[in-house]
Amino acid sequence: MTKLTSEQKQLIEKIGIYHEQQGFPPATGRIIGLLYVSDRPHLSFEEIIDTLNISKSAASNALNLLLQMRLIEYITFPGDRKRYFGALLENWHEEVISKMDYILAFSKLLRKTNELRGSANPDMNEKVLERIEFLEFLSREVPALLDKWLKERKK
Amino acid sequence: MTKLTSEQKQLIEKIGIYHEQQGFPPATGRIIGLLYVSDRPHLSFEEIIDTLNISKSAASNALNLLLQMRLIEYITFPGDRKRYFGALLENWHEEVISKMDYILAFSKLLRKTNELRGSANPDMNEKVLERIEFLEFLSREVPALLDKWLKERKK
DNA sequence: AATTTAGTTCTCAAAATTATAAACCAAAGA
DNA sequence: TCTTTGGTTTATAATTTTGAGAACTAAATT
Incomplete structure (x- = not known):
């Protein structure tokens, strides 16, 4: 350990x-923290529960959540039944994209509020529209920025 | 009502x-929803609790939270003791900025993980650094993008 | 002075979240 | 076949969050 x-x-x-502030349960957040802080790139289930002092079930649930969200991965070795869990360091690209999708979905809700309000309050419509259009702009631009940045960086 | x-x-x-998914209590989220959906730009405390069927205490706490976060405002009229609450539609600029500050703070934590790990795992350092640098890039670029976009739009 | 109004604060209960401990299970090893 | 290992699942308990309801308060009204 x-x-x-x-x-x-x-x-x-x-x-x-x-x-936690991003919506993860505490134990889950700590596991991520551990996997980022640890010198060793992969830790076993047992090592995780021992170093963090959390229960098996908390670890089991957290690890499965993180696996499903593709924030961690595990590797195995021949002749070893254990799984060794590590942070999945390449997936933050997708995270950025999906966060933008989320923002876009919210802008659609805002658009709907403008529709429902109709012309009852033109000033409000205009201000809300400004925000909508920036959110749309952002959810277009950020992925583009990411692509550009990655290409720039790979050289 | x-x-x-x-x-x-x-x-x-x-x-x-x-x-709620952004971390607000349910009643608070509904109040925001109401203030965006309502034809009328400002609603009284009473109107809010009646139309949403929430308790006075829930409304009081939610409204004070939203006021403090500068997501809503209230106006008053002479000879009327009531406050009339409405969405604060101009403040999303600041929200964007402060979200970037948050992202930047996280990138600092990631930087610290690289420091603590030292040279134990160079590949990990490099991948984490890529993410750090993109987060820094983003928290620089997004406010810049916002400025540019606003100037462009005001013409 | 007594009452109404516009909320605020306090107490408490319901509901949701999170985690522990123990039972369980399938694969592997003895 | 019996035991150990590496988890998963199942109660269940502890904690936190949320909101209702009633009591309260300060200003305004009668």
Whole structure:
């Protein structure tokens, strides 16, 4: 079992809190934190529950959630029944894209409010429309920016 | 009290759910929804609790939260003790900026993970760095994009 | 002075979330 | 076949969140 320094522990908690604020359960956030902080790229189920002092079921649920969201992965070794879990470091591209989809969905709701209000309040329609159009703009531009940035960087 | 159509009610719920997912309590999300859906730009405390069927305390807490976050405002009229609450439609600019600050704070945590890991896992450092740099890039570019977009639009 | 109004605050209960502990299960090893 | 391992699932308990209802307060009205 990996013994953590207090600095590592603190950072895990901070990353945990960040993820809680993004809607993850606490234990789940801590697991992400651990997988980012750990020197070793992959940790076993047992190592995770021992270093974080969480129950098997909390770990099982959290790991399955994170696997399903494609935020972590696991690797295996021949002749070893354990799975070794690690952060999936390449998937943040998709995360960015899907966050933009979310924003776009909200802008559609805003559009609908303008529709339903009709012409009862033109000033409001206009202000809401400004926000709608920026959200649409953003959800177009950010993925484009990402592509451009990646191409730029790979050279 | 404003009587809502079922279409309006549905849209309020959807906007409510969106805001719940952003971390707001349900009643708070519904109030935002109502203030966006309503034909009238400002509604009284009483109108809000009557149309949404929520308690005074839920409304009081939600409204104060939203006021404090500068997502709503209220206006008053001479000789009328009531406050009339409405969505604050101009403040989404600041919201965008502060969301970027949040992202930047997370990138700082990621940077710290790279530091703590040291050179134990260079491949991981590199992949994490890529993400860090994109997050930094984004938190620089998005406000710039917003400025540009606003100037472009005002003409 | 007594009452109404426009909320606020407090107490408490319901509901939802999260995690623990223990039972369970399938595969592997002895 | 019996046991161990690596989890998963199933109660169940603890904690947190949320909101209702009633009591309260300060200003305004009668």
